[in-house]
Amino acid sequence: MKTKDIFLVALIMGSLSVWTQPNYKPSAENLKARSNFQDDKFGIFIHWGLYSMLADGEWVMHNKNLHWQEYEKLAGGFYPAKFNAAEWVSAIKASGAKYITITTRHHDGFSMFNTKYCDYNIVKATPFKRDIIKEIADECKKQGIRLHLYYSHLDWRRNDYYPLGRTGKGTGRTTHGKWEDYHKFMNNQLTELLTNYGEIGAIWFDGMWDKDIYPDGMTPETWNLHEQYQLIHNLQPACLIGNNHHLVPFTGEDIQIFERDLPGENKAGLSGQDISKLPLETCETMNGMWGYKIIDQNYKSTETLIQYLVKAAGKNANLLMNVGPQPDGMLPAVAVQRLKEMGEWMKKYAPTIQGTRGGVITPRDWGVTTQRNKTLYVHVLDWKDKALFLPYAGNKLKKAIEFDSKKNIQFSQDKDGIWLKFPKVPTAPDYVIELTFENKLTENQ
Numbered sequence: 001m002k003t004k005d006i007f008l009v010a011l012i013m014g015s016l017s018v019w020t021q022p023n024y025k026p027s028a029e030n031l032k033a034r035s036n037f038q039d040d041k042f043g044i045f046i047h048w049g050l051y052s053m054l055a056d057g058e059w060v061m062h063n064k065n066l067h068w069q070e071y072e073k074l075a076g077g078f079y080p081a082k083f084n085a086a087e088w089v090s091a092i093k094a095s096g097a098k099y100i101t102i103t104t105r106h107h108d109g110f111s112m113f114n115t116k117y118c119d120y121n122i123v124k125a126t127p128f129k130r131d132i133i134k135e136i137a138d139e140c141k142k143q144g145i146r147l148h149l150y151y152s153h154l155d156w157r158r159n160d161y162y163p164l165g166r167t168g169k170g171t172g173r174t175t176h177g178k179w180e181d182y183h184k185f186m187n188n189q190l191t192e193l194l195t196n197y198g199e200i201g202a203i204w205f206d207g208m209w210d211k212d213i214y215p216d217g218m219t220p221e222t223w224n225l226h227e228q229y230q231l232i233h234n235l236q237p238a239c240l241i242g243n244n245h246h247l248v249p250f251t252g253e254d255i256q257i258f259e260r261d262l263p264g265e266n267k268a269g270l271s272g273q274d275i276s277k278l279p280l281e282t283c284e285t286m287n288g289m290w291g292y293k294i295i296d297q298n299y300k301s302t303e304t305l306i307q308y309l310v311k312a313a314g315k316n317a318n319l320l321m322n323v324g325p326q327p328d329g330m331l332p333a334v335a336v337q338r339l340k341e342m343g344e345w346m347k348k349y350a351p352t353i354q355g356t357r358g359g360v361i362t363p364r365d366w367g368v369t370t371q372r373n374k375t376l377y378v379h380v381l382d383w384k385d386k387a388l389f390l391p392y393a394g395n396k397l398k399k400a401i402e403f404d405s406k407k408n409i410q411f412s413q414d415k416d417g418i419w420l421k422f423p424k425v426p427t428a429p430d431y432v433i434e435l436t437f438e439n440k441l442t443e444n445q
Contacts, residue, residue: 024229024252029238033201034254036146037240038279039355040098041313042346043148044339045283045322046088047103047290048132050074050110052327058291061108061156065170068157071108075125083329085135089143091331095339096346098354099146101204101320104133104193106150106291107168109157113197117188120157137197146201148240149193151186153223154207158182165210165217183224187231194235202240202255203232209246220250229253242281248273258282262308263315280317284308286335292324299334302341303429309342309353310379310430314368316358345429352377352403352432360441361392367430371441377403378433380426390418396438403432 026034051058053074061071092100105111111121113133123129133149140147155161156168160177194200211217220226229241229252240254249256256278260268263275263282271282287299300308305321312319323335331339352370359369359376366388367381380388393415400409400420410421420433 024233026254027233027237030233030240030254033238033240034279037099037201037255037281037318038316038357040146041318041354041356042095042097042309043099043101043146043281043318043320044092044095044097045101045150045290045320046325047106047150047292047322048325049103049106049108049112049291050078051106051108052292052325053078055292055294055327057289057293057296058103058106058108058324060291061171062168067172068109069172071171072110072120072125072157075110075120075122076127078122078126078327079128080325080327080329083130083132083135083325085132085139086142088136088325088331089139089145091336091339093143093145094343096343096350096354097145097321097339099148099201100136100140101148101150101202102133102136103150103152105152105189107152107154107156107207109152109155111189113193115189115192117185117192133193133197141198147197147199148202148204149197149200150204150206151190151193152207153186153205154210155182158185160185163211163214166213167210183228187228190228190232191235194232194239200236200239202242204257205241205243205245208243218245218247220252225250226252240279244283246270246273249276249278253278255279255281258317260284262311263317280315281320282312282317283320283322285322286338287324289324290322292326292332297334299338302338302345305338305342306345306429307381310381311363311368313353313356313370314358314363314379348404349430349432352379352434357443361390374437374440376435376437376441378420378435380431380433381429383426383431386422386425388420388422390420392417395441397435398438399436401434403434409433 047058051060054060104113114123114131115121119125123131137147156171159173159175160182162176162179208223216222232239232241242255242257243253244257244259256276258271261271263280266272288296309319323331325331356370356372359371361369366383367379370377397411397413397418400411401407402409412419
């Protein structure tokens with residue numbers, strides 16, 4: 001039987017069990033978690049695994065066509081002696097971020113937690129023998145940071161990840177297992193993660209795009225998503241589900257993810273999907289790669305990162321900013337410095353983005369707006385004049401001040417909108433004006 005035929009048979013057999021699942025109705029806890037997620041606005045992504053030892057990014061196994069039996073030998077030497085969960089979480093908390101999303105299992109198939117469903121994990125296969133995810137989970141709870149878990153739907157090592165997708169074809173798999181076994185394995189691991197590690201804010205799936213080469217490769221039925229999502233929500237109703245499949249969210253998903261682009265943009269070619277009504281998140285790298293790459297020192301400036309965070313908030317989205325730890329367990333020094341500098345900015349300006357929603361004035365070339373109740377924050381990111389027109393009428397403006405100095409700003413308002421007159425030309429990274437209106441601003445979601 002040809003690969004395509006095997007895939008279609010598996011699709012039909014697997015689909016019968018999920019077509020009967022009822023439509024997903026989020027619980028009250030889940031809806032509350034969605035609101036909290038939108039309030040958070042800023043999280044830190046961590047890509048860390050065996051691939052850090054080769055210092056060539058998280059896709060090195062695929063990019064170099066490394067045989068899985070050779071690649072797995074890396075585990076025998078993985079000993080991140082300088083890893084300190086308290087230092088990681090403290091540095092991230094100091095940035096103003098409210099949650100961490102960390103890779104529990106990436107496409108190379110190595111589990112960064114103590115799982116009983118395979119020996120290829122950090123406790124059983126390495127001399128380190130410590131459960132990274134458990135230590136991070138405990139420290140997040142201690143320091144009041146939410147924990148989200150990345151989990152790959154794709155596996156370049158297991159033979160029951162079958163039929164193969166468009167990646168990982170050169171990793172030496174010559175036998176073919178059953179998709180049903182792989183699906184059961186994933187659900188068993190997800191059960192562990194949602195049972196043994198405390199309260200989990202979200203499961204962040206990735207890799208479904210691997211089977212877009214097949215006619216039905218991107219359907220929930222092919223991946224048994226309904227069953228998997230129901231399992232997650234049964235175990236932890238408040239746990240949010242996001243899937244980086246680059247499509248409009250499926251039933252059962254609680255957030256929508258955009259990769260390397262702000263919602264509505266598609267510069268990287270991965271985010272052409274429509275924007276849903278779900279809470280939004282955009283993930284972006286701090287330098288060029290997700291996983292540690294020794295020659296990648298092209299870090300974005302602090303100003304650029306701050307403006308990206310502000311732009312995301314103006315588009316009613318969170319920013320999930322990535323850090324790729326070194327093989328010794330340390331966060332790169334430049335990344336720690338960026339976190340510190342962003343934290344200094346957040347100490348003053350966090351109220352203008354966290355706990356807000358996208359403003360009634362949509363994003364413009366000059367910047368964005370965010371809002372809360374009767375307050376509109378005007379974030380001027382790139383403007384060379386001392387006056388700015390806001391096309392917003394119908395709600396009387398009572399007061400305008402510089403957020404930084406609290407000094408009054410001159411303004412005039414008519415049926416067409418509002419003119420703001422600044423005492424100086426706005427300066428980078430973000431010149432914030434706080435406007436207070438007579439009535440509560442309408443929701444712009």
